[in-house]
Amino acid sequence: MAAPLPLEEAQARLLAMARPLPIERVPVGEALGRYLAEPLVARRTQPAADLSAMDGYALRGADLPGPWQVIGESAAGHPYAGLVGPGQAVRISTGALMPGGADMVLMQEDAARAGELLTLTGSPPVPLGKHIRHCGNDFAEGAELLPIGARIGPAQVALVLSAGQQLAPVRRKVRLAVIDSGDELAADPGRCGLHQIPASNGAMLAAMTAPWCGEVRRIGPVPDSLGALVEALDAFEDADVIVTSGGASVGDHDLIRPALESWGATLEFWKVAIKPGKPLLIARKGQKLVVGLPGNPVSSHVTAFLFLLPLLKALLGAAEPLPRAALIPSAENLAAGGDRREFARACWDGRTVTTRLNQDSGALSTLAHSNALIDRPARAPELAAGTPVPVYLIENGGIA
Known part of the structure; x- marks a missing residue:
């Protein structure tokens, strides 16, 4: 045998x-928890143009230290149609399109406005483009954003959509x-x-x-x-x-x-x-x-x-299908191991891990009160409390 x-x-x-x-292609919201069967390639550039990263005023750095004449507003989804010329400024909100001619955003905390007259009261940004999200700052069209086998979680759902795709290729x-x-x-x-x-x-x-x-x-x-x-x-x-x-x-x-x-x-x-x-x-x-x-x-x-x-x-095409152990300090002394590699039911409290008392293979109550498995190798030596041990965290609703 x-x-x-x-x-x-x-x-x-x-x-x-x-x-x-x-492979099938499903709406990305239905792909949550699954794995990409093809690389995710961007079909658009993000952001597609220069955007403001702050609430303030878009203007030309060459005109510092001001003052400026406010000539309009650029709001998120409602860009200013004209150009910013010498001595001019445009009120701008976070996420709004930078108007042509402007190369900096002066934070509203660093400026004072009286009617349409804007003056500098604080310090300009260093460098001047600090408060601008430049075109392609996140990714450019044609870039590979995720590899085959990547798990689709909430952030990846948003990335697929931001990349210009509604369907995700999954198994x-x-x-x-x-x-x-x-x-x-x-x-x-x-x-x-x-x-x-x-x-x-x-x-x-x-x-x-x-x-x-x-x-x-x-x-x-x-x-x-x-x-x-x-x-x-x-x-x-x-x-x-x-x-x-x-x-x-x-x-x-x-x-x-x-x-x-x-x-x-x-x-x-x-x-x-x-x-x-x-x-x-x-x-x-x-x-x-x-x-x-x-x-x-x-x-x-x-x-x-x-x-x-x-x-x-x-x-389902996962790139890394096996679970990964983390090294977590044991809250207690651990006895020497037996002839077989053992997975002991345990509780992780966010800092240390503690074994449950009843390790019988029929003890469901112990399992239900556990959220971790301590991986003890065959013939493992005794370990003192505080020693890091390999631990698998299990999605088990365990009671800490």
Whole structure:
């Protein structure tokens, strides 16, 4: 039997199987959270002309120290149509077009106005063009503003529009299927026998993956039966990714592997040297990928964070699909690690990180009160409080 794979090798093997989904062009507001499938190239120059960066007066630096005759106004969206000549000034507001002939903006705090007569009371800007947003100061037409694979957040939505584009080229969202399996699962949490637990993993996984999926379909709980599992897999022939929860271990009733073989899938790898989440399984049937997660809720959550979410991001064309750890000081002494790399549920309070007491892989209450995972390597040495440790922040609504 092959040894469990190291985390990074398993992640690399999974992402190497991901083929980005077809490109579609959607209104940029609908592309939020997705990834550019083509570089963003500016179709216009920003700003398209010289604009004022302050409220004040547009005039000629050659006429300093004044006085000036105010001949009109340039407001945002309402430019002054004429030219500024010797000894003349135009009242100007922030964002307004600089009138022809003017090469500086005198801030209103540095001037006094009596009727149409303007005089200098403070200091002119240094350099004279300091308060002008010059044409192309942000970007020029034809410039590449964002690369392929860049995530589209709120600022990127504004940039796409400012670049003169209404549609964003992105990958089609993932069609995901989730199969919750196990004889011990009860569909109705209010009618759960002593030998059962509520079926919660499917709902948890659907919630975790929703931002990257066009649809998430669920079946379950599916009983521990080879025929029932194959039938469930058959129901999702049009899915891009199928996620199973439970049945991926080595017990007599863990039937995911034989079910996948009967269904015609090829096992790519099984078991990763992490805790929780060792019995992770990856299989493939054609272009369809199957991610077999452990049945314990915490193991399922952690492996989904480390494998399933990066896979979905890769299918959507993300340049950097893997999560990044940050070095955060531990608020407590940390004991020496075991033989497997461990991801401990923890709480980050904005300064330090503290592990939760109950690290059992079935302890959902601990997970729900956590917003971070501390990454402890195999056979890690004891660490004193205050030592920075690698931490993954999880979007989990954890209570600090």
